Amino acid sequence: MSTRRATISDVAREAGVSPSTASVVFSGKTPVSDATRSRVLDAAAALGYTGPDPRAASLRRGRSGIVGVVFEEHLGTAFLDPVKTLMMDGLADAVAPLGAGLLLLRDQESVGAGATLTTAPLDAAVLVGCSGLLRESLAAVRARGIPVIVIEGDAGVDVPRIGLDNREAQRQAASHLRSLGHSRVAIVALPIRAGWSRDWIPGDAEITIDVTRERLAGARDVYPDAATYAAAGSFIDEGLAAGRAIFADPAKRPTAVIAQSDLLAAGVIRAAEEAGLGVPQDVSVTGFDGIVVDGLAPYELTTLVQPAAEKGRAAGEAVAAMLDGGEGASISFTCVFREGNTTAPAPAE
Amino acid sequence: MSTRRATISDVAREAGVSPSTASVVFSGKTPVSDATRSRVLDAAAALGYTGPDPRAASLRRGRSGIVGVVFEEHLGTAFLDPVKTLMMDGLADAVAPLGAGLLLLRDQESVGAGATLTTAPLDAAVLVGCSGLLRESLAAVRARGIPVIVIEGDAGVDVPRIGLDNREAQRQAASHLRSLGHSRVAIVALPIRAGWSRDWIPGDAEITIDVTRERLAGARDVYPDAATYAAAGSFIDEGLAAGRAIFADPAKRPTAVIAQSDLLAAGVIRAAEEAGLGVPQDVSVTGFDGIVVDGLAPYELTTLVQPAAEKGRAAGEAVAAMLDGGEGASISFTCVFREGNTTAPAPAE
DNA sequence: GAGAGTGGTCGAATCGATTCGACGGAGCCA
DNA sequence: TGGCTCCGTCGAATCGATTCGACCACTCTC
Numbered sequence: 168m169s170t171r172r173a174t175i176s177d178v179a180r181e182a183g184v185s186p187s188t189a190s191v192v193f194s195g196k197t198p199v200s201d202a203t204r205s206r207v208l209d210a211a212a213a214l215g216y217t218g219p220d221p222r223a224a225s226l227r228r229g230r231s232g233i234v235g236v237v238f239e240e241h242l243g244t245a246f247l248d249p250v251k252t253l254m255m256d257g258l259a260d261a262v263a264p265l266g267a268g269l270l271l272l273r274d275q276e277s278v279g280a281g282a283t284l285t286t287a288p289l290d291a292a293v294l295v296g297c298s299g300l301l302r303e304s305l306a307a308v309r310a311r312g313i314p315v316i317v318i319e320g321d322a323g324v325d326v327p328r329i330g331l332d333n334r335e336a337q338r339q340a341a342s343h344l345r346s347l348g349h350s351r352v353a354i355v356a357l358p359i360r361a362g363w364s365r366d367w368i369p370g371d372a373e374i375t376i377d378v379t380r381e382r383l384a385g386a387r388d389v390y391p392d393a394a395t396y397a398a399a400g401s402f403i404d405e406g407l408a409a410g411r412a413i414f415a416d417p418a419k420r421p422t423a424v425i426a427q428s429d430l431l432a433a434g435v436i437r438a439a440e441e442a443g444l445g446v447p448q449d450v451s452v453t454g455f456d457g458i459v460v461d462g463l464a465p466y467e468l469t470t471l472v473q474p475a476a477e478k479g480r481a482a483g484e485a486v487a488a489m490l491d492g493g494e495g496a497s498i499s500f501t502c503v504f505r506e507g508n509t510t511a512p513a514p515a516e
Numbered sequence: 517m518s519t520r521r522a523t524i525s526d527v528a529r530e531a532g533v534s535p536s537t538a539s540v541v542f543s544g545k546t547p548v549s550d551a552t553r554s555r556v557l558d559a560a561a562a563l564g565y566t567g568p569d570p571r572a573a574s575l576r577r578g579r580s581g582i583v584g585v586v587f588e589e590h591l592g593t594a595f596l597d598p599v600k601t602l603m604m605d606g607l608a609d610a611v612a613p614l615g616a617g618l619l620l621l622r623d624q625e626s627v628g629a630g631a632t633l634t635t636a637p638l639d640a641a642v643l644v645g646c647s648g649l650l651r652e653s654l655a656a657v658r659a660r661g662i663p664v665i666v667i668e669g670d671a672g673v674d675v676p677r678i679g680l681d682n683r684e685a686q687r688q689a690a691s692h693l694r695s696l697g698h699s700r701v702a703i704v705a706l707p708i709r710a711g712w713s714r715d716w717i718p719g720d721a722e723i724t725i726d727v728t729r730e731r732l733a734g735a736r737d738v739y740p741d742a743a744t745y746a747a748a749g750s751f752i753d754e755g756l757a758a759g760r761a762i763f764a765d766p767a768k769r770p771t772a773v774i775a776q777s778d779l780l781a782a783g784v785i786r787a788a789e790e791a792g793l794g795v796p797q798d799v800s801v802t803g804f805d806g807i808v809v810d811g812l813a814p815y816e817l818t819t820l821v822q823p824a825a826e827k828g829r830a831a832g833e834a835v836a837a838m839l840d841g842g843e844g845a846s847i848s849f850t851c852v853f854r855e856g857n858t859t860a861p862a863p864a865e
Numbered sequence: 866g867a868g869a870g871t872g873g874t875c876g877a878a879t880c881g882a883t884t885c886g887a888c889g890g891a892g893c894c895a
Numbered sequence: 896t897g898g899c900t901c902c903g904t905c906g907a908a909t910c911g912a913t914t915c916g917a918c919c920a921c922t923c924t925c
Contacts, residue, residue: 256592287582403811462752
């Protein structure tokens with residue numbers, strides 16, 4: 168049938184009230200008498216009206232109930248990272264009270280591609296990282312008065328950000344190793360730039376990914392000359408490959424490895440086992456993130472626990488505050504050092 | 517300043533054209549002379565107009581460019597599952613040409629919670645699984661004429677679904693084991709219902725989760741009496757726990773284990789190693805999903821490769837078709853058996 | 866009994882853009 | 896030069912709901 172769907176005016180007419188009253192019955196913003204309410208509800212049922220059209224409502228109220236989350240990488244890749252997953256979780260929790268949902272957006276603006284920062288009906292946007300590509304659409308979004316916040320990235324001075332004390336935290340782990348007497352230490356870093364393939368990097372390599380750079384700086388604050396191998400991503404298999412490279416030459420084996428993520432650390436541990444090295448007797452390994460690494464038992468990583476879910480939650484709360492007309496404040500989170508059973512005093516020479 | 521943001525009418529006035537013409541400049545739906553176009557664009561720039569308001573546009577066009585993805589579980593949990601992640605990826609790809617994005621929705625309708633199926637401006641909805649809870653909101657959504665499709669679940673006869681030949685596929689794996697001469701076989705199943713804690717289950721246990729039931733049926737088609745241990749989720753650690761339970765009694769050790777997911781299988785393999793059993797010499801293990809299990813090398817699971825990304829893509833395409841006025845058709849995908857190095861002939865007694 | 870307060874309902878304006886048929890003028894061919 | 900087509904622009908209606916002040920009929924209170 169070609170009869171178009173019922174609108175709230177139809178319902179109002181059917182119930183013999185004005186559209187405004189009918190609207191109020193559904194939104195509950197104003198008291199309505201029980202008699203009226205049930206008349207309207209009955210009329211709605213009779214007409215098959217299932218509530219106000221969200222599109223029209225969002226136009227009128229100026230709110231869509233949608234918070235965009237923008238990732239730099241392919242969606243599938245983003246969710247492979249447990250830290251991001253946790254963060255999303257916290258974010259989802261924090262925006263729920265706003266009655267908002269999370270819209271997944273990709274950073275790329277390729278032609279004919281999906282919803283973008285500029286075309287989606289967003290109330291706010293949360294950037295996870297921030298590449299150059301993003302910058303221009305960002306301007307448009309901000310011009311429109313949409314609150315923007317960035318997690319682990321830099322989107323310009325006036326965009327509030329949620330950060331982490333990466334350098335300080337990593338320094339803590341390194342200090343821990345030094346206090347255990349380790350002097351020959353290797354570092355397994357995260358990728359140093361987009362599209363990076365695993366390899367050793369020189370001490371003065373240019374590093375465009377903030378997290379990598381900061382954590383590396385922290386490690387080098389303690390071990391300025393530590394050999395560094397940068398992986399192609401945060402995966403156990405990458406850590407394994409890095410570990411193999413590191414333990415390849417028995418003569419140059421370090422007594423400790425600082426990995427920039429727990430997954431990398433897990434791989435390094437496996438490589439150590441492969442090489443016949445005991446963890447932590449022969450080699451100590453530290454991670455970063457404090458996530459649960461599935462399948463790592465019985466090891467418990469010595470690592471830096473970062474409040475991943477909290478970061479997401481904080482972003483959500485900042486968004487809420489900005490939507491309320493407040494100022495978005497930058498927040499920096501602190502990692503907590505957690506000693507597991509993967510670090511021990513350096514073996515006697 | 518309290519000057520409200522510029523609208524397209526403001527731009528039109530500034531440029532000395534009608535609003536309709538200005539609109540057309542931005543949408544590109546109708547040819548416009550170059551002179552007019554640049555006048556409008558200049559006016560827009562002068563006024564700081566950054567393009568049509570998506571809210572208003574979506575009201576008028578009747579499309580929001582948003583496809584809702586509804587999960588049964590907590591978001592964080594959903595993304596822990598590599599199969600779902602892949603599926604999301606495929607889905608994202610398939611809806612991109614529609615100019616649509618993915619809105620994450622949770623199944624729960626708790627009070628004051630976030631965006632819901634009924635309050636979000638959706639063009640279509642994709643359900644991942646379908647619990648009872650969902651059913652009612654589903655009715656409202658469908659009444660509104662929004663296409664709905666379900667992946668791995670049952671939302672009623674008239675909701676098209678994307679399925680998998682779980683039973684047939686699992687039977688294939690079991691047959692493979694039988695052809696290798698295995699007769700003492702154990703099964704490690706996925707959870708049999710929501711909130712399940714790992715434990716052995718009797719042969720006649722009631723199973724409310726479709727995937728689990730179907731795969732189990734496939735395995736039992738070949739090994740009707742196989743002891744079955746149901747895990748609490750699809751994780752390596754769960755597989756490890758299950759494996760320990762299975763290999764606990766040396767007298768009753770099976771020579772093969774059918775795991776309902778690759779992650780479970782990985783855990784089982786680890787448990788076997790722990791128990792001093794070689795894989796595949798002493799015990800064969802099969803998985804299900806065909807994902808890349810990070811850190812499982814050098815093993816290559818004998819498993820059933822399911823087209824996870826394809827499922828998502830198919831869902832997206834079905835949505836596109838339905839949005840085009842077509843009928844949404846149910847599709848069933850087929851798994852491909854892949855022999856790795858985790859199965860071998862049964863050891864001699 | 867008059868004035869103040871109150872709970873509920875109504876009207877009308879508004880949110881901002883899109884779309885479709887109409888229309889005016891320019892170019893083309895005979 | 897007259898009729899015809901085609902292109903670009905314009906007007907006006909429309910998408911569906913929300914909101915705010917006005918208003919009305921009562922009920923308290925003194």
